[in-house]
Amino acid sequence: MTKESSPLFLRRAKQLVTLKGTSEAPVTKAAMKELHIIENGSVWMEAGKIAMVGEDEAVAKAYAERINEAKVIDATGKLVTPGLVDPHTHLVFAGSREQEFNMRLNGATYMEIMHAGGGIHSTTRATRAASREQLYAESYERLQTFLLHGVTTLEAKSGYGLDMENEIKQLEVAKQLNKDHPVDIVATFMGAHAIPMAYQDHPDVFVDKVIEMMPRVAELGLAEFNDVFCEKGVFTPEQAERILEAGKQYNLLPKIHADEIEPYQGAEVAAKVGAVSADHLLKASEEGVRRLAEKKVVGVLLPGTAFFLMSEFANARKMIDAGVPIALSTDRNPGSSPTESLQLMMQLGCLHMKMTPAEVLVAATINAAHAIHRGKEIGSIEVGKKGDVVIWNAPDYSYIQYHYGVNLAEKVMKAGKLVVDAGRIV
Numbered sequence: 001m002t003k004e005s006s007p008l009f010l011r012r013a014k015q016l017v018t019l020k021g022t023s024e025a026p027v028t029k030a031a032m033k034e035l036h037i038i039e040n041g042s043v044w045m046e047a048g049k050i051a052m053v054g055e056d057e058a059v060a061k062a063y064a065e066r067i068n069e070a071k072v073i074d075a076t077g078k079l080v081t082p083g084l085v086d087p088h089t090h091l092v093f094a095g096s097r098e099q100e101f102n103m104r105l106n107g108a109t110y111m112e113i114m115h116a117g118g119g120i121h122s123t124t125r126a127t128r129a130a131s132r133e134q135l136y137a138e139s140y141e142r143l144q145t146f147l148l149h150g151v152t153t154l155e156a157k158s159g160y161g162l163d164m165e166n167e168i169k170q171l172e173v174a175k176q177l178n179k180d181h182p183v184d185i186v187a188t189f190m191g192a193h194a195i196p197m198a199y200q201d202h203p204d205v206f207v208d209k210v211i212e213m214m215p216r217v218a219e220l221g222l223a224e225f226n227d228v229f230c231e232k233g234v235f236t237p238e239q240a241e242r243i244l245e246a247g248k249q250y251n252l253l254p255k256i257h258a259d260e261i262e263p264y265q266g267a268e269v270a271a272k273v274g275a276v277s278a279d280h281l282l283k284a285s286e287e288g289v290r291r292l293a294e295k296k297v298v299g300v301l302l303p304g305t306a307f308f309l310m311s312e313f314a315n316a317r318k319m320i321d322a323g324v325p326i327a328l329s330t331d332r333n334p335g336s337s338p339t340e341s342l343q344l345m346m347q348l349g350c351l352h353m354k355m356t357p358a359e360v361l362v363a364a365t366i367n368a369a370h371a372i373h374r375g376k377e378i379g380s381i382e383v384g385k386k387g388d389v390v391i392w393n394a395p396d397y398s399y400i401q402y403h404y405g406v407n408l409a410e411k412v413m414k415a416g417k418l419v420v421d422a423g424r425i426v
């Protein structure tokens with residue numbers, strides 16, 4: 001047996017954050033502060049999964065006869081957590097939009113740029129023009145950066161094709177990346193990301209077109225979720241509801257970009273259609289928040305977007321206290337959040353959304369996993385789950401929120417294999 005396929009024995013973590021007992025349902029309220037830490041903790045992983053978790057002495061004793069078989073990784077003095085999960089990215093696209101960033105800094109707004117044919121439309125033009133190879137290469141680079149920063153699973157949306165051929169092209173690239181790259185990708189169809197300029201005067205015709213794409217996407221097995229940008233000047237709440245209800249007929253589960261720029265009843269639509277998650281929520285109404293809590297819709301908050309668009313942050317504190325299970329995400333996209341650092345999102349969660357270090361960690365691991373229906377496979381360090389684990393260059397869980405703006409992921413294990421060592425991909 002080579003060391004590569006051998007068991008992996010991670011030993012003596014100063015703090016081993018297990019998040020035990022959270023696989024069944026998203027974590028809410030005071031439970032978001034409970035990390036279920038084992039001190040001097042160890043994990044035995046084999047065949048891609050976690051086989052045992054506990055105090056070092058107990059695990060060492062249980063596997064005493066097989067220790068020589070294992071690749072041993074010493075985590076003395078370090079924090080160990082589940083691999084981070086990013087539940088909302090626009091991973092596959094071509095190009096960048098730094099000129100628009102410059103325009104915004106000179107006074108233009110995100111929506112003005114989009115309505116003038118830039119923004120999402122500009123990335124759509126670039127993505128349509130790009131070959132699969134180019135899209136693959138650009139997205140692969142982003143995946144590498146995600147992995148280096150401790151992300152072991154992410155969700156990726158289409159939405160820069162906006163026609164059958166190009167939406168499928170994006171989703172097929174995501175599928176290929178999922179096969180080739182260690183980071184697991186969960187795909188979302190987002191044909192309703194923008195109304196193409198040619199349909200601006202008859203948006204309902206485009207809504208019909210989006211719905212026509214769904215059977216093909218489902219038949220090819222290219223996506224699990226269906227998302228829509230419900231926003232004033234983009235898709236109305238009624239159109240969003242129609243699109244999300246249509247997706248359900250093809251087993252595409254609803255997600256929604258809700259109340260990002262203006263209050264627009266997005267949270268209410270999410271609750272009504274039984275969405276798995278409602279994302280953004282910067283301007284969600286009180287009633288909308290109440291309904292999300294009632295229906296246990298995961299609120300995926302994207303503080304990078306508020307930060308980068310220089311707008312108000314979502315009211316995470318109020319949502320958590322109301323009982324909405326909260327997850328965090330980068331929203332990686334070329335317009336409103338060009339970053340792969342979920343670490344920075346956790347830090348912004350603490351600094352600008354009144355979340356605590358424990359809450360942001362829950363939000364970026366197990367609740368993020370629930371937001372993409374992976375709560376039973378990833379997001380916590382428990383027997384039977386995937387061996388997705390990060391060793392941090394940090395002594396405890398508060399440190400990674402406190403030492404901000406740098407990458408603190410030291411070693412990353414994906415499916416029980418060491419894939420990042422000393423901050424480099426191996």
Ligand SMILES: N=CN[C@@H](CCC(=O)O)C(=O)O
Binds near residue numbers: 120229257260331
């Ligand atoms: N708001 C809609 N979609 C993305 C931005 C996409 C873009 O600007 O390219 C978001 O979630 O922020």
Ligand SMILES: [Zn+2]
Binds near residue numbers: 088089257333
């Ligand atoms: Zn988004």
